Amino acid sequence: MAIDRKEKIVLYAPDEDCLGDIEITGDSTNVGQYSDKRFHSSLQWNFTEKRAEQLLEYIAEHLKTAAEIELWNIWLDEYDAPTIVQRSLKELTVADIKAVLGQKIYKKPACLVVRL
Numbered sequence: 001m002a003i004d005r006k007e008k009i010v011l012y013a014p015d016e017d018c019l020g021d022i023e024i025t026g027d028s029t030n031v032g033q034y035s036d037k038r039f040h041s042s043l044q045w046n047f048t049e050k051r052a053e054q055l056l057e058y059i060a061e062h063l064k065t066a067a068e069i070e071l072w073n074i075w076l077d078e079y080d081a082p083t084i085v086q087r088s089l090k091e092l093t094v095a096d097i098k099a100v101l102g103q104k105i106y107k108k109p110a111c112l113v114v115r116l
């Protein structure tokens with residue numbers, strides 16, 4: 001299906017909850033000063049309980065092929081010592097994800113390390 005770039009299109013969302021779904025994209029170099037992991041991706045989202053549950057499923061799937069995953073909340077500014085929270089997959093809760101990745105106002109770098 002070809003898109004006519006001159007056609008006027010309106011994107012309608014009945015409320016703000018429809019925006020901010022989970023988007024995980026390619027290689028992100030922004031976390032390099034914090035993590036020595038070989039592969040980095042960028043997570044863009046607005047926290048909701050439902051999305052956090054979806055992220056839990058993604059983490060569980062990822063840990064089938066990896067020993068651990070680091071989820072960082074960073075801002076592109078000067079390095080600041082991060083807060084690091086460690087959980088096993090069995091211990092991990094939506095509240096843990098909210099505490100690290102669901103902050104409404106950024107305070108300082110934070111990392112959630114999840115292991116099997």
